Amino acid sequence: MRSWPHRKNAFSIPKPSIRLSPCTALSFWLSLAGGIVLYFSFLAGGAPDTGWFSYAPLAERAFAPGTGVDYYIVGLAVNGAGTIIGAINLAVTILLMRCPGMAISRVPLFVWMTLITSILILGAYPALTAALVMLLVDRGLGGHFFDPAGGGQAVLWQHLFWFFGHPEVYIMILPAMGMISEVIPVFSRKPIFGYAFVAGSSVAIAFLSFGVWAHHMFAVGLGDTENAIFSATSMLIAIPTGVKIFNWIATMIGGRLRMTTAMLFAVGFIAMFVIGGLSGVSLAVVPIDLAVTDSYYVVAHLHYVLFGGTMLGIFAGAYYWFPKMTGRLLGEVLGRWHFWTAFVGLNLTFLPQHWLGAVGMPRRVFTYAADTGWGPLNLISTIGAAILAIAIAIFFVNVVRSLRSGEIAGDDPWDAFTLEWSTTSPPLPENFATIPAVTGRRPLWDRKHPELRDAR
Ligand SMILES: [Cu+2]
Known part of the structure; x- marks a missing residue:
């Protein structure tokens, strides 16, 4: 293994100090409390069983009489409050507290992505919170916001939920994009190619992401004109996303690449995110969406974006910043095992699901008839999931080992x-x-x- 310059001896690791400002602490504890409330529902007589988007009217008390959906409402609302406070905190810090000479055109791209993510949170989360409060009123106080029998509209829930839900995809992927925008230039030993385009394309993504929500609702029957408009805006968003892909590749071209584990994960992000992005464009085509909606094709698309994209990006960031956070490097040998098992595992798990969805396997089923012929591809997917679990286990072993005896950074x-x-x-x-x-x-x-x- 190569050794990097600037090594210090084992006695030079300063004690980590974790001190949260009151605002950071409030955001952290609210987010954690919201999560605990949601998971507590498993112990308290039943988790929400209405799917992660909890569509009305199925989430109304008449169809979901237990307390699961109430835990979902309170958990997400409290967690959302923490997220909103955190976003205000980060945006204000980035806008007002930069050091001398740190113009907004000079901040690291990870900070740029954090700023844009924070603004997205401030635009998207209130729509979810409003919808949650309305659902709580329907369930607890006899309201009719989403109840057609009482003059409400069930589809209103879908509009509010996806007005949050699509920007949420970018809320989850933009920070990871920021991480690999730091990792790729350092390990290519070149400045990022087109800094202004990486930052500017994210502003474009943020702006467009509020105008595409109904692509989750093509099958609802909004009408051909509405579907055509949301199909067009959804395809448009591929342009600034593609710009970023080219920027990352152009940064690597001509660079003196160091294929550290962090860099492997960053390159893996690009490859996997291209697959997830392209299946996303295919889903923006209304007839294709109508054919594969609520099938495993959508499951495959989502996981290429959120695992192939976000998770690989987070792993790249983990290997890159772990030494800064702890004073010790994460092991590179276990890191390589982690990367390759994750890469093989995720592709074995999620690639076959494209075909399963295309031939009609609906999502959210735990069994199916033998004569469907879906067995072999599902078997591959199951084996992939096991390999993916091994990959995550390797990561945790690496973290524990490196914390105790990793190389001094x-x-x-x-x-x-x-x-x-x-x-x-x-x-x-x-x-x-x-x-x-x-x-x-x-x-x-x-x-x-x-x-x-x-x-x-
Ligand atoms: Cu979407």
């Missing part, structure tokens, strides 16, 4: 670009001994290599 184990690598690992409570001055997009790199300094 030092301040800057990757010869990185950005300011967090100029301070100790883990950082001091104040982050920096003196407030750094910034004159470009790669402040630490500029300091290390004044002769190669970026123009901006």
Whole structure:
């Protein structure tokens, strides 16, 4: 295994200090409490059994008399309050508390994506919260918001839910995109290609993501004109997404690549996200959507985006920032095992589901008739899921082992670009001994290599 410069001895790891500001603490504890309320429903006489989007009227008391949906409502509302407070906190910090010289056109792309994600949260979560309150009124106080018999509209729930639900996809993927936008340039030893396009295309994605929600509702019967409009806006969103893919690839072209585990996961993200993105474009075509809606094709698409995309991106970020957080590197040998088992496992699990969906296997079934012929592909999928579980286990073993006896990271184990690598690992409570001055997009790199300094 290669050894990186700037190693320090075993006694130089500062004690980690976790101190939350009151606002951060409120957001963290509300989010955690909301999650606990939701999971507590399993113990309290039944989890919500109306699917993750809890469609009305099935979520109304007449059809779901237990307490499961009530736990869903309260859990998501409390969790959402924590998320909204966290988003305000992050947006205000990024907009108002940057260090001298850190113009908004110089902040790391991970920070850009965090800002855009926070704005998306502020636009999307209130719609969900409003819908949850209305459902609570329907269930607890005899309201009729979603009850056609009382003059309400069941489809109103779908509009409100998906007005939240589609931006939510970007809320989950944009931070991961930000992570690989940090990892790929450092391990290509090149600045990101087209910084302004990576940041700007995310603004475009955020803007468009509020105008595509009804692509989840093509089968509802809104009408051909409505379906055509939402089909067009959904296809449009592929353009800024594609721009990013080209930026990442162009960053790697001509670079001196270091295929660390973090970089493997980042490259894996690009490959898998292209598959998930393309199946997403196919679902924006109304006739295709009508043919495969509520089938395993949708399940396959979602998992290529959220596992092949978001999870691989989070793993890339974990291997990249673990040394900064803990002072020790994650093991590279176990890291490679983790990557390849995850990569093989996820493709074995989710790729066959495209075919299963296309031939009509509905989602949310746990069994099917033998003469459907779905058995072999489901068997492959099951084997893949087991391999995926092994991959996650390898990651946790790696984390525990590295925490106890991992290689000492030092301040800057990757010869990185950005300011967090100029301070100790883990950082001091104040982050920096003196407030750094910034004159470009790669402040630490500029300091290390004044002769190669970026123009901006
Ligand atoms: Cu969507």
